Amino acid sequence: MKTSKTIILILIMALLSSCASKEKKEQTISISGAFALYPLVVKWAEEYKKENPDVRFNISGGGAGKGMADALSGTVDLGMFSREIAPAEINKGVWWAGLTIDAVLPTISAENPYLDALKTRGLTRDELKAIYIDGNIKNWNQLLVNEAANEIVVYTRSDACGAAGTWAKYLGGTQEDLQGIGIYGDPGLAEAVGKDPLGVAFNNTIFIYDVESGKKRPGIEVIPIDLNENGQIDADENFYNTFDEILAAIAQGKYPSPPARELYFVSDGKPEKQAALDFIKWCLTTGQQYIKEAGYVPISKAKIDRYLQKL
Numbered sequence: 001m002k003t004s005k006t007i008i009l010i011l012i013m014a015l016l017s018s019c020a021s022k023e024k025k026e027q028t029i030s031i032s033g034a035f036a037l038y039p040l041v042v043k044w045a046e047e048y049k050k051e052n053p054d055v056r057f058n059i060s061g062g063g064a065g066k067g068m069a070d071a072l073s074g075t076v077d078l079g080m081f082s083r084e085i086a087p088a089e090i091n092k093g094v095w096w097a098g099l100t101i102d103a104v105l106p107t108i109s110a111e112n113p114y115l116d117a118l119k120t121r122g123l124t125r126d127e128l129k130a131i132y133i134d135g136n137i138k139n140w141n142q143l144l145v146n147e148a149a150n151e152i153v154v155y156t157r158s159d160a161c162g163a164a165g166t167w168a169k170y171l172g173g174t175q176e177d178l179q180g181i182g183i184y185g186d187p188g189l190a191e192a193v194g195k196d197p198l199g200v201a202f203n204n205t206i207f208i209y210d211v212e213s214g215k216k217r218p219g220i221e222v223i224p225i226d227l228n229e230n231g232q233i234d235a236d237e238n239f240y241n242t243f244d245e246i247l248a249a250i251a252q253g254k255y256p257s258p259p260a261r262e263l264y265f266v267s268d269g270k271p272e273k274q275a276a277l278d279f280i281k282w283c284l285t286t287g288q289q290y291i292k293e294a295g296y297v298p299i300s301k302a303k304i305d306r307y308l309q310k311l
Contacts, residue, residue, distance in 0.1 A: 027275040030058040033067015033080030034162050035186040036102055036204040037263045040294045041080060044287050048279060051286075055275055063185065065160025068094070071266045077276045079266040082162025082204075084169070084258075095271070096264045097280055097307040101297040102205050103250050104167045104259040105240070106223040107190070111197040115221060117144050122226035122233040129171040131200060132156070132178050140198070155192050155201040158182030162261065167202045170258040194219035202259075205250075209243035211295040222246075227256065243295060251297045262299065270310070281311050 031041060038061045045057040062070075064082045071079030072092055085096055106128060108115065123131075123143065130137040131152060141149045156178045157164040163186060164175040171177075183189045186207045193201035200223070210217055222240040224233045239249035249255045271277050284304050291298050 027054060027273075028056040028058060029078065029273070029276050029279055030076040031078045031080060031265075032060045032062055032070045032076045033266075034064040034082035034263065035061045036064075036082040036162060036206065037080040037099070039206055040100060040263075040291070040296055043290055043294050044279075044283055047287065047290060048282055051282075052278075055279070061185070063157075063159040064162035064165070068266055072268050074268055077267065077271060077273055078280075081264040081266045083165040083261060085264070085266070089266075093269050094266050095269050095310070096266045097284070097310060098262045098264050098299055098303055099283055100263050100291050101250060101260060101299055102263060102295075103246070103255055103261065104163045104170075104202050104204055105208060105246070106225065107193050107201045107203045107208060108221050108223055109194050109197045109199055110216075110219050110221045112199075112221065113150075113197060114140055114144055114147060117147070118223055120233060121231065122224040122237065124226045124229045125171065126229075128225075129173075132180065133168070133171050133173045135179055150198050153196050153199040154180030155183055155189060155196075155199055156180035157186075157189060158184050161186075162263075163202060163204055166258045166261045170256065190217070190220055205243070205246060206295050209246070209295065211243065211293070214243040225256075247292075247295070247297055263296075277311055281308065284308055 038059070041059055045059060049055060064080070067079030067081050068089065070076040072094060081096065085094060106123065108118070112118070121144070127137060127143060131154060137143060137152065139149045139151055141147045160175065164178060168175050168178050183192045186204050189201050190203050190207045193199040208216060208220055208222060216222070224237060224240055226233060227237050228234065236254065239245040239254060246255065250260045265280055284307055288298055
């Protein structure tokens, strides 16, 4: 009887030791922030776990503002961030590493009655500024001659985010300067403008195009930007039909920066958790092979080398 109790005790201690060892080996990386980077980070996490099964991920969206706030407060290991790092954020001690590139595009509904005219004519930066910041252009007939005087319904983001900050910077302002109906999140903004035939918005590329088909998502269209301001969309400005076309335009610098922008991981100082550092290094090396298939543009090798040195 005593022997049996001893054996049972030994087995229990071995089981507890095994569980403790497992818990010690398992590592969790918490990440929050930009909707723009979220799909790629989820893809990276899935692939990384195949090579590192003891690493667990907690990944959530919420916008770039949340990613920065969570990172600086230590709520998460890494924040996903989708606009240029501001001097004030650098002064707070933010650490960052660039990962990939995407862009923010002006969007409208596929049911917009002026769609054909807009695809031919496009809108200039100054016209977009007059709609979004100055408020001088309020009706479609102010842009399109002999068209009905329908009000332009302007949509923007209600949450602090990289897309709005990047779009505003292109137009010469800040997110606070953008006029319009505030909508939470990139998915919500894409849905809102897609359902409003008279609406105008801005969205990250990943929420405009379907990665697998390369076509625009149902209900949403892109307003071409008249970059040379000659009153028409020339052949070298017409790169919005498919995902491959706009990604190539971003990579070649044909689409302006901003609103093309780099996407980052941020943290409160250099990450102390080795698991987080290892994951960032993997994203900048092995993980780069998944960027194009996930619908993003790679950063240059020179930048990758620079960010690796920061690790």
